Amino acid sequence: MTLTSWVPVPAESDFPVQNLPYGVFEPAGGAARVGVAIGEHVLDLAAALGDEVFARPSLNAFMAQGRRRWQEVRARITELLTDERHRPSAEPALHRLADVRLLMPFEVADYVDFYSSEHHAANIGRMFRPDSEPLMPNWKHLPVGYHGRAGTVVPSGTPIVRPNGQRKPPQATAPGFGPSQRLDIEAEVGFVVGTGSELGEPVALADFAEHVFGVCLVNDWSARDIQAWEYVPLGPFLGKSFATSVSPWIVPLDALEAARVAPPERDHELLGYLRDRADWGLDLTMRVRLNGHQVSEPPFATMYWTAAQQLAHMTVNGASLRTGDLYASGTVSGPEPGQRGSFMELSWGGKEPLELPGGGTRSFLEDGDEVTITATAPGADGVRIGFGEVTGRIEPAR
Amino acid sequence: MTLTSWVPVPAESDFPVQNLPYGVFEPAGGAARVGVAIGEHVLDLAAALGDEVFARPSLNAFMAQGRRRWQEVRARITELLTDERHRPSAEPALHRLADVRLLMPFEVADYVDFYSSEHHAANIGRMFRPDSEPLMPNWKHLPVGYHGRAGTVVPSGTPIVRPNGQRKPPQATAPGFGPSQRLDIEAEVGFVVGTGSELGEPVALADFAEHVFGVCLVNDWSARDIQAWEYVPLGPFLGKSFATSVSPWIVPLDALEAARVAPPERDHELLGYLRDRADWGLDLTMRVRLNGHQVSEPPFATMYWTAAQQLAHMTVNGASLRTGDLYASGTVSGPEPGQRGSFMELSWGGKEPLELPGGGTRSFLEDGDEVTITATAPGADGVRIGFGEVTGRIEPAR
Missing domain, CATH: 2.30.30.230 (Fumarylacetoacetase, N-terminal domain)
Incomplete structure (x- = not known):
């Protein structure tokens, strides 16, 4: 029997009573x-x-x-x-x-961003390091991640000011300074930690649902030109730290039981602390809209590393968790061109500008562009549950 | 006339009335x-x-x-x-x-770690990337930095549990798992933000003293084997996130007026927002002790990038500051072998174990080792001011 509420819920609503974000x-x-x-x-x-x-x-x-x-x-x-x-x-x-x-639904303690889509990591690798293997040797052994700036995680709807910064075209001898010319999105799924852990004590993969409260949508805005110049050897910094937007609704893990799926086949055996004991892949379909027109449909179920593996990895060195820690999946990109979660990939580094459904083309974001990310997943009773949306509009550089 | 307190202050004290941390x-x-x-x-x-x-x-x-x-x-x-x-x-x-x-003297908002010692960056570059130029092309154009884990910044005296993690020796075909075998320190100076800033608004170099409240000592514990395997392409993560220790005293900027010096000569012109308008190099002499014996004396005045430049860079993309933000200088290493701020450098990656003043040798930290970092600087009236100490003892892996 399908559970229904006395509150009227339109058929297309993100928020049936099986969701309750x-x-x-x-x-x-x-x-x-x-x-x-x-x-x-x-x-x-x-x-x-x-x-x-x-x-x-x-x-x-x-x-x-x-x-x-x-x-x-x-x-x-x-x-x-x-x-x-x-x-x-x-x-x-x-x-x-x-x-x-x-x-903003919660106070962010630490913010970690992973890099767990094989398709995204390989696409970016091909563009940033054309002369090397697209995936680094560590990529299939551990969920690669890094810390981002918690203080600039902002709620959906916050205007995004185009960042200034250093960028150096390959042929230039010295960097220039100015507004980013390769402003991009990263369509991601975020996991919010409810209960913390003790310093020195790893959190086992099996304890994922004891610590993680729920799931939201994340747009990890990225300035690709700033990032490309700064990121060696210590990783992204100003190319990311100007803003990260999150959706206003946190979907409880218990609403996602029907969405759980096995992650993709592994190429080789994982170390013990990362071995899947329960499937925490999620059959979540994301949609990216630019100025109202859908440009991509990233499938979260294709992610190589699950959120449970990310949590186990993040704490295996004894790093403690705090209430409010946010960790994001990394850009969600599927194998097909129409499933890519960044404009960097959708326009192949600007070399193949995206034809917009509303007319015109786009490589990177222009001032005034509005990006909205939504997602749905199967819920209990065969209903569909939604995540609301995370949206942001680009303001000109100051 | 030298200002004196009616509270007795021993001649060797870190805390004359000119300090007041x-x-x-x-x-x-x-x-x-x-x-x-x-x-x-x-x-x-x-x-x-x-x-x-x-x-x-x-x-x-x-x-x-x-x-x-x-x-x-x-x-x-x-x-x-x-x-x-x-x-x-x-x-x-x-x-x-x-x-x-x-x-713990303050609640840490975001934690950023820079990499601003030319000698340290070149030493690490030579060891991690022996076939490349020791400094990356961006290094003299911007202060390279990354976000660390704010939730594991701990006060001096907190025991440091040896982290477990993945590490792969160069000749191995797959990573192994276990306690870090290359546990290290990074002797750094930390800057604590007092007043925040607005999202989208850079903080000018000249406004450094409006935002930064004071200075502490930082030991950014590092597991070199974990770091070496994980850090490409998104930077250090678990190799650092298990613990970062800070000293209990925050020395106000106003106590450091007499310590201000010009930073080292620049090799080429800097972009406008990084051009020194006031000297914020600091003539601070650090001392690193292992189990009571001094092993190094890093000179902070040799740092290529100043804390004012780091702040201007960190916010030039519009990233906001919050009260409690901590940013650290990066390992302080001078040009001489006895001035290096990490065991990685002091033992040259373990190839030249350090002869300990108390007997024996050391490449990386052993269980039970206690590391203490102190520092002094010239204060007003010709007195010497001190920073207290940041200390921590290594506990065995769990």
Whole structure:
């Protein structure tokens, strides 16, 4: 039997009762607080559940309470929204999404960005290092990643100012300075840590769901010309640190059970701490729109490394986790040209500009361009669940 | 006339009244709070100044108040500690350093690590990439840096558990897993951001002292074997993220006026935003001790890039600053073998084990080893000021 809510949920909605993603919203004239999306509404959790942990402008305090509590709250919200008898008490806690402002859903502790799509890594390798093997020797032995700037993770809708910086064309003898001319997106999936861990104690792959609270969409804006000049030998820095956008809704792991799939076949045996004991690949289909027209449909299920493997790797050296840690998958690119998660790949480094569905071509982002990333996945009861969207518009360099 | 305090300050003390570094301490039976070191004592600032901003377990709230306020407080503390008339009221706010516990002095927002010693970068380049030029083409055009893990920045004295991880000897066909066999230090100087900046707005080189509150010592523990296998192409990750230790005292920039020197001669013209308008090189002499014996004396004045240039670079793309951001200089190594800030360099990658002053040799750190870094600089009135110490002992892998 398909579970349904007494709250009307349009057929195309991202937010059926099988989803129940968490966010932070500001009602007209009210203070920011935690809510759950249902159809075209958001449920004020402090009001509906009478728990002050939700009367805050961030999910962190609730996320820190741990998996058992997350499951209790999810069960309670499901009951409230599906049992007509709760309607009289719960309905006053609903706000129309159209009437509220969605804010940054959590305070970011550390931000790590992985690089776990084989197709993306190989595409970038071919373009950045044309004379070498596209994948580095370590790539299939460990999920390559690096730390990004937590302080510039911004909520969906924040304008993205085109960054200035140093860039050196291959034939130039010295770098020049100015606005990035190769401004790009990276369509990624983000994982939000709820409960931390102790310094010195690795988190086992099997404990993934004890620590990770939920999933969001990430656009890791990238200035390819700045990145290309700066990134050797210590990795990306200013080419990435100007902004990273996240979607306002955090989809709980429990909403994604039906989306779990096996990751791609491995070419060779993995070291013990990375061996899959449970499948945490996710059958999530992303869509990238430029100025309203879809330009790509990256398939998350093609990612070589799962989020559980990323977590196990990130902590195997004893590095501790904190509530609010965000780690992103890396650009999601599938094997087909129409499945690439960056303009760098879609336009092959600018050599093959993308024909836009709305007319014209595009290699990299122009001022005024708006990029929106969405995603859907199979949910319980055969329904489709959605992730909302992460969007941002490019403002001219200052 | 040399300013002196009515608090007795031994001749060899790091903390004459010309220094006045800030830290967070816990008196026996009391709550953690902000203090200033003077000789062998710490002054409880909440008690001495009657300001609740200091009755907290972190410097962040005070640091966020900005430079004018930092200067007012410094002037007031100087008056309290030098004018005998204040002795009756201020003396009860003094605690003996021997009686208190020193804690993490601030909450770290983002942590960035630079790579600004030409001697260190060239030494590492020669060892990691023996077939290439030691310095990358970008190195003299911009201060190379990357983000590290803020959540594993720990206070001096925290035990350092030897990390496990993947490492692959050059002749092996696949990586192995186990405790790092090339555990190392990086002796660095850290800069702590007091006042933040707006997203999209670069911080000019000339505004360095408006944003940076003070200076501490940093030991950026590094597992060279893990780092060597993982770091291409996105930079260091698990080879660094297990721990970074900082000293308990933050020396205010105003205490370092007498230590300011011109940075080394530049080989070629810099882009405008990096051109030195004021000298922020610092004549700071560091000392590295292994198990009580000095093994190195890195001279900070030899750093190619200054902290002001690092700040201007870090924000030139519009990346914002937050109160509590920490950025470190990168390993400080001078031109002489006895001035190198890492064991990797001191033992030349293990090929020339270091003869220890106490007997025996050392290439990389062994379990039980204790590393302590100190530093001194010229202060006002011709006195010497010190930075206290950052120390840590290696525990066996788990």
